[in-house]
Amino acid sequence: MQKRHENLRNLAIKNAQNRISTHGLHGLNSRFIAKKIACSVGTLYNLFKSIDFLIFAVNLKTLSTLETLLQQAADTSEKGELALQAMANTYINFARSNPHLWLTLFEHQFTNTEDTPQDYYEQRTSLFHILESQLQHIHPELPLQHIAIEARALWAGIHGICMLNITNKLNDDGYTLQDIAATLVAKFTTQHQGGAV
Amino acid sequence: MQKRHENLRNLAIKNAQNRISTHGLHGLNSRFIAKKIACSVGTLYNLFKSIDFLIFAVNLKTLSTLETLLQQAADTSEKGELALQAMANTYINFARSNPHLWLTLFEHQFTNTEDTPQDYYEQRTSLFHILESQLQHIHPELPLQHIAIEARALWAGIHGICMLNITNKLNDDGYTLQDIAATLVAKFTTQHQGGAV
DNA sequence: AACCTCAATTGAACATCGTTCACTTCAAGC
DNA sequence: GCTTGAAGTGAACGATGTTCAATTGAGGTT
Structure with a gap:
């Protein structure tokens, strides 16, 4: 049945998210997830072409959550500098509250880069747009091209x-x-007075 | 003999560096290195408590190289903004020329964080000092505390x-x-006119 | 030269991982 | 009840990090 397939897939993603969240990316493995969702490893490989794709699914969810939070932060603050500050804090808080999930966004590399689905890149560029919108509000005189670079x-x-x-490579001091x-x-x-590109 | 121990250790580090450089961190494994330096895996584990410590040794070397390059960049440029630009370019060039070695600096996490040797942190803070020195030259009026934060x-x-x-998460566009x-x-x-902390 | 000692070296063995695939199961159509 | 084919299974394969009982061999002693 199509339904069971989808349910099982979502269940796997949810459990993987949970596992990564508590034990890091290294704590994730196929047998563990298979046991959690009560199926065999073989079935898990029917749901996901490889473990990489399961991790990818978790990452997509993380990005989505992150975007929602950032958009909220931007919307509930005065447009411009305050909004940017709020977004920065939101981002930092998310990363600190979910270090493993956040790290997995970057630790994980597809073995074959061409496998990386298109959604992934789109999800990320939409993050830039929120930033660009705020920056443009602060510097309406700057060309869009410049704003884009600043956002990045x-x-x-x-x-x-x-x-x-x-x-743990920065906070060994008091800042x-x-x-x-x-x-x-x-x-x-x-x-500023002037600026270089 | 003590000498052989040290020679073998250095040889292992050199080969590991080479392997990571060409095949990434995933390409590194104990049997491969053991074969390269013509000893058994057991002996490799006499040289390094675990593979993590071998990777760590490679990272320390990478950091050291990086620091030398940055110091050179700072020394051969006019102090201040130009020096900072030169350092930024040096850092970027190094990362792009040695993506795997550079990534390994951050991909690699010790399973037990308390295992991380002290040298590691010291090597890094010395990087900040180069930056701080340049920033202070540009903004001599700012308190040291502020400079330190800016450097970071x-x-x-x-x-x-x-x-x-x-x-590959940023350069999908033309910037x-x-x-x-x-x-x-x-x-x-x-x-600037003003500034917030 | 024969022997002893003990630290260094070895590699088979173990646990665990991702992944595969021949086999089994089972629901749907006849 | 029989047939069919897709879905599910888990033993098995190869590769990994790591361990450790057995072996080796260099240096000291007799």
């Missing part, structure tokens, strides 16, 4: 802060994530 | 740009790494 630089910055922190992130956001929101 | 925000930004690019990085560096080097 800012996003990468927030991302890097999280990455270096979560992987808090929020301070560092706020400093970064401020660079992109306060008015 | 900038470093994280450059890092994030590389990460999102290397893992070049250098443009994005230059934009970021410019934010930290041009004079």
